[in-house]
Amino acid sequence: MQSVSVLGAGALGLLYASHWAKAGVKVELLLRADQISRFAQGIGCQDQPRLAVTLRSLDAPGAPISHLLLATKATQAASALTPWLVHLSDDAQLLMIQNGLGSQQQVAALLKPTQTLLAASVTEGAYRSPADPALVVHAGRGETRLGVWSGAQAISGVETWVGSLQQAGLSASAVTDILPVLWEKLLINDLINPLTAWHQVPNGELLRRDLETQWLALLDELGPLLPWLPLSAPAKGWPARIREVLTATAANQSSMWQDRLAGRPTEVDFIILPLLEAAQQRGLSLPRHQALWQAIRQGEWPPPAD
Numbered sequence: 001m002q003s004v005s006v007l008g009a010g011a012l013g014l015l016y017a018s019h020w021a022k023a024g025v026k027v028e029l030l031l032r033a034d035q036i037s038r039f040a041q042g043i044g045c046q047d048q049p050r051l052a053v054t055l056r057s058l059d060a061p062g063a064p065i066s067h068l069l070l071a072t073k074a075t076q077a078a079s080a081l082t083p084w085l086v087h088l089s090d091d092a093q094l095l096m097i098q099n100g101l102g103s104q105q106q107v108a109a110l111l112k113p114t115q116t117l118l119a120a121s122v123t124e125g126a127y128r129s130p131a132d133p134a135l136v137v138h139a140g141r142g143e144t145r146l147g148v149w150s151g152a153q154a155i156s157g158v159e160t161w162v163g164s165l166q167q168a169g170l171s172a173s174a175v176t177d178i179l180p181v182l183w184e185k186l187l188i189n190d191l192i193n194p195l196t197a198w199h200q201v202p203n204g205e206l207l208r209r210d211l212e213t214q215w216l217a218l219l220d221e222l223g224p225l226l227p228w229l230p231l232s233a234p235a236k237g238w239p240a241r242i243r244e245v246l247t248a249t250a251a252n253q254s255s256m257w258q259d260r261l262a263g264r265p266t267e268v269d270f271i272i273l274p275l276l277e278a279a280q281q282r283g284l285s286l287p288r289h290q291a292l293w294q295a296i297r298q299g300e301w302p303p304p305a306d
């Protein structure tokens with residue numbers, strides 16, 4: 001892959017974009033006109049030299065987009081992509097890296113049958129530098145597992161993206177069935193993100209005994225639902241898997257905590273809601289999840305601790 005366009009200049013978008021740029025891939029950031037000045041000095045990972053990338057807004061001329069990384073929040077994937085659809089080539093390949101489930105279906109519905117949609121589950125820990133929004137802090141090394149969601153040249157598309165991510169120094173692998181992988185990630189996000197945002201703590205703090213009991217209680221509540229979900233239990237069991245992610249991303253501010261800090265809508269409708277819906281279909285109830293979803297959705301965060 002010689003060039004890639006990135007839509008969504010948040011933490012993960014910048015993380016991928018700067019790795020590609022450093023590896024010599026031609027990177028184009030797709031931005032709103034009012035965002036351009038923010039990236040005029042280049043982008044990069046904190047403590048590393050800045051890298052120049054092309055900054056393109058909707059009204060600027062540009063070549064048809066053949067490879068697009070869609071790195072917005074799940075809440076914005078479809079709406080952010082819509083104005084760019086006319087700039088996609090007929091055989092464009094898109095890779096989505098959103099948390100949860102729901103945004104993939106929304107984006108697939110916007111594409112032509114000749115275009116390819118890939119979806120990925122990402123466990124990289126990253127947040128934008130508080131001092132400079134053009135810089136990203138790579139707070140925890142994770143991986144990108146990607147597979148086909150829909151489209152024409154899906155299989156060869158997966159190989160192209162995996163190869164390009166690996167060449168850029170990121171850990172990436174192809175999976176034959178992406179849905180169980182996305183459900184597994186949804187569960188990880190369900191157990192980590194709301195609680196870190198609620199208590200305003202980095203991921204690693206959920207290893208504290210008092211907070212661990214809270215995500216273990218959420219996990220316990222999911223027990224009767226898990227056999228119905230299209231995912232297989234991690235080899236070491238769920239608690240060990242969650243502790244592994246918490247340890248690997250200990251210093252990270254979860255994306256939901258970042259949303260709370262920025263006053264943005266959170267991704268609860270893509271993370272907790274699919275679980276509530278799946279439970280409802282089976283006649284199961286998830287009162288803890290229901291209460292958490294409702295409170296966060298309505299922005300009823302607890303007051304900050306003293």
Ligand code: KPL
Nearest residue numbers: 123125192249252254255
């Ligand atoms: O995906 C994440 C997120 O914050 O959204 C994890 C893996 C929990 C890293 O923070």
